[in-house]
Amino acid sequence: MPKVNKRSALLFTRVSVFIFCGLISLYLLASGYESVYNRPLPFVHTISSVNLSAFTSVYHLNTLVPIPKNAYYGNFGKPSTLKLPATSVRLNIVGAIKDNVTWLARPSTLQLAIPSPPRSGNIGVAFLYCHGGFRTINTENMPTVGQNIFIDTDENWRYIYKVVAAHAFQGITPYIPSDSGTTGKLLIDCYDSGSRTNIIVEANLLSVIGADQ
Numbered sequence: 001m002p003k004v005n006k007r008s009a010l011l012f013t014r015v016s017v018f019i020f021c022g023l024i025s026l027y028l029l030a031s032g033y034e035s036v037y038n039r040p041l042p043f044v045h046t047i048s049s050v051n052l053s054a055f056t057s058v059y060h061l062n063t064l065v066p067i068p069k070n071a072y073y074g075n076f077g078k079p080s081t082l083k084l085p086a087t088s089v090r091l092n093i094v095g096a097i098k099d100n101v102t103w104l105a106r107p108s109t110l111q112l113a114i115p116s117p118p119r120s121g122n123i124g125v126a127f128l129y130c131h132g133g134f135r136t137i138n139t140e141n142m143p144t145v146g147q148n149i150f151i152d153t154d155e156n157w158r159y160i161y162k163v164v165a166a167h168a169f170q171g172i173t174p175y176i177p178s179d180s181g182t183t184g185k186l187l188i189d190c191y192d193s194g195s196r197t198n199i200i201v202e203a204n205l206l207s208v209i210g211a212d213q
Contacts, residue, residue, distance in 0.1 A: 047097060047104045047105065047106050048104065048105065048131070049102050049103065049104055049105075050103050050104065050129055050130075050131065050191060051103075051191065052103050052189065054173060054174060054189065054198070054200075055127075055175060055187075055189070058175070058176050058177065071117075071118075072114040072117065072118065072123070072124075073114075073118070073123060073153075074118035074119075074121050074122045074123050074124075075118075075121040076121075076122065076123075076153050076155060076157035076159070076208055077153035077154045077155030077157055078153055078154045078155075079093045079112055079123070079126060079151050079152070079153055079159070080092070080093055080152055080153055080154045081093060081151070081152045082110055082128070082149065082151050082152075083149070083150040083151075083152075084141060084143055084149060085143055085147040085148055085149065086141045086143065086147075087141055091108075091109065091110050091130075091136060092108075092109045092110070093109070093110045093111075093112050093151070094106065094109050094110070094111060094112065095111065095112055095113075096111040096112055096113040096129070097111060103129070105129060105130055105131050107131060107133075107135070108133075108135040108136060109130065109136070110128040110129070110130045110136065110188070111128065111130060112126060112127070113127045113129075114126065114127065115127055119181075119182060119183065119184055120182075120183075120184075122159070122184040122205060122208060123159070123184055124184065124185070125179070125185045125186075125187065126151065126159075126184070126186045126187070127187050127189075128186070128187070128188045129188070129189045129190065130188075130189075130190045131190065131191060131192075131193065132190035132191050132192030132193070132194075132197070132199050133192060133193075133194065136190055137188065137190045137199055137201070138190070138192045138194075138195070138197075138199065139168050139192065139195060139197060139199065142166055142168060142199055142201065143163045143166055143201055143203075144163065144166055145163050145164060145165065145166060146162070146163060147162075147163045148160055148162055148163070148206070149161045149162075149163060149186060149201075149203050151186070152211045153211070156210060156211045156212065157208055157209070157210065157211055158208065158209050158210065158211040159184070159186075159205060159208055160205070160206045160207050160208070160209065161184070161186045161203035161204060161205055161206060162203055162204055162206050163201060163202070163203045164178065164202050164203060164204055165177075165178070165200075165201070165202040166199075166200070166201050166202070167198075167199070167200045167201075168197050168198070168199050169197065169198055170196055170197055170198065175189075175200060177200075177202050178202065183204055183205050184204070184205030185202075185203075185204060185205070186201075186202070186203040186204075186205070187200070187201070187202055187203075188201040188202075188203075
């Protein structure tokens, strides 16, 4: 009898390991599918949908450039990282993702869309969105009015923005940012699913300098 139990236990262990490895492989395949085809799958969350309806009234979301053409970047290159004033961590900036009419975001990154042509050679409006959290932006590390936000580009230039508004509120309501239409504008929208809070940060362009200065 003990031998039978030992064999059964060994068989159960092998089957469990086989199933576990199979589930991991299946998850990796599903994650790869999401990354390649930019289509979310249930329970995977390599990418997931975000709600940008708060900006429908001010930006024509259907005409946003998900992965901007070079002409939309202006004279100083493609934004690559963003540094918040409250942390030394740099957040990666990648192109926005859209599946038909659904906007998508990857975890721990900021997605960039540009709704207007350059202004005086600079990016006109840098619209960044993300899933809010401690790895991106939440109520704990949200910038405050008067602080500076830095965006570095792939051509070693640094955009310096000054925060002019920062809001944290629940739900999705129409939002109209202040924008003169002449100077560069940074707009960040992150939804913190843990606290169910929408975080919006507005900043105006101060200057563009060499990234090593």
